Amino acid sequence: MKKVLLAAVGLSGVLASCGGSVVVGDGAIARVNGIRTEYRLSNGQFVGCDNILNNGVQGIASTQVAVYFDVAGTVQSGAVGLRGNTSSAYDGNYNTTFSGSDLDAIGGSSYKITFDANPANGGFLPQAIVVNPTDRNVKIVSVSNPGGSFYADLTISNGSGSATASTRSLSNGNIPVYTNCYVQATTNETI
Numbered sequence: 001m002k003k004v005l006l007a008a009v010g011l012s013g014v015l016a017s018c019g020g021s022v023v024v025g026d027g028a029i030a031r032v033n034g035i036r037t038e039y040r041l042s043n044g045q046f047v048g049c050d051n052i053l054n055n056g057v058q059g060i061a062s063t064q065v066a067v068y069f070d071v072a073g074t075v076q077s078g079a080v081g082l083r084g085n086t087s088s089a090y091d092g093n094y095n096t097t098f099s100g101s102d103l104d105a106i107g108g109s110s111y112k113i114t115f116d117a118n119p120a121n122g123g124f125l126p127q128a129i130v131v132n133p134t135d136r137n138v139k140i141v142s143v144s145n146p147g148g149s150f151y152a153d154l155t156i157s158n159g160s161g162s163a164t165a166s167t168r169s170l171s172n173g174n175i176p177v178y179t180n181c182y183v184q185a186t187t188n189e190t191i
Contacts, residue, residue: 022156022163029072030156033110035167038064038136038191039181045172047143048117048150049181054139064136065175066114066191067152067167068106075100076159080113083166085149085174113154114191135190145179 022030037046048063067080081095094117103111116133151168167173 022165030075030154030163030165031070032152032154032165032167032170032173033068033070034170035068035152035173035175036066036138036191037175038138039141040138041143042140042184046175047141047181048175048177049141049143050147050177050179052141052181052183054183063117064114064133064191065117065152066112066135067154068110068112069154069156069165070109071111071156072109074158075103075111075156077157078113078162079153079155080115081153082117082150083153083168085151085168138187138189138191139183140185140187141181141183143178143181147177147179149174149176151175 022032035046037048039047039049039052041047048065050060052059065082077097077099079095079097083094096115098113103113105111114133114135151166151174153164153166155162155164
């Protein structure tokens with residue numbers, strides 16, 4: 001995730017008080033359960049990467065992110081955004097909307113929304129969030145040069161109301177970002 005995203009904080013004061021639960025419209029309830037990326041340390045911590053070195057080839061990393069949540073009721077639409085933990089600055093390119101049909105059902109009332117957070121052509125600014133890419137396999141990485149961290153905000157609407165929850169207050173709900181990540185292995189586990 002680029003430095004601009006790392007500087008983002010968005011609605012942290014309001015969202016910090018929301019915890020992981022939201023009440024939506026006519027009583028539908030959603031709970032954010034977690035956030036993952038396609039990069040993971042050997043200790044299990046998911047991370048974001050600015051630059052990736054894989055099989056001797058270095059490039060700017062496009063980090064795939066998945067936000068997991070449970071919903072009681074229907075989801076008509078929603079929005080997801082990434083926020084940095086270090087500044088009140090915020091980049092609107094790391095936000096996107098989705099419809100209920102964009103969600104991946106993972107059993108019962110559990111869902112995930114997956115997206116790619118793509119950096120611009122070699123620069124430090126993000127290009128956009130791309131919703132519903134093909135899920136990538138998780139890569140075990142070693143890292144250097146910590147740069148900050150981010151979390152996700154999720155807004156769910158059932159047609160009669162909406163509310164927002166954050167991964168920020170969850171254990172492992174904040175994803176540390178590193179300038180350099182070195183791929184050690186690719187697992188069979190998808191994001």
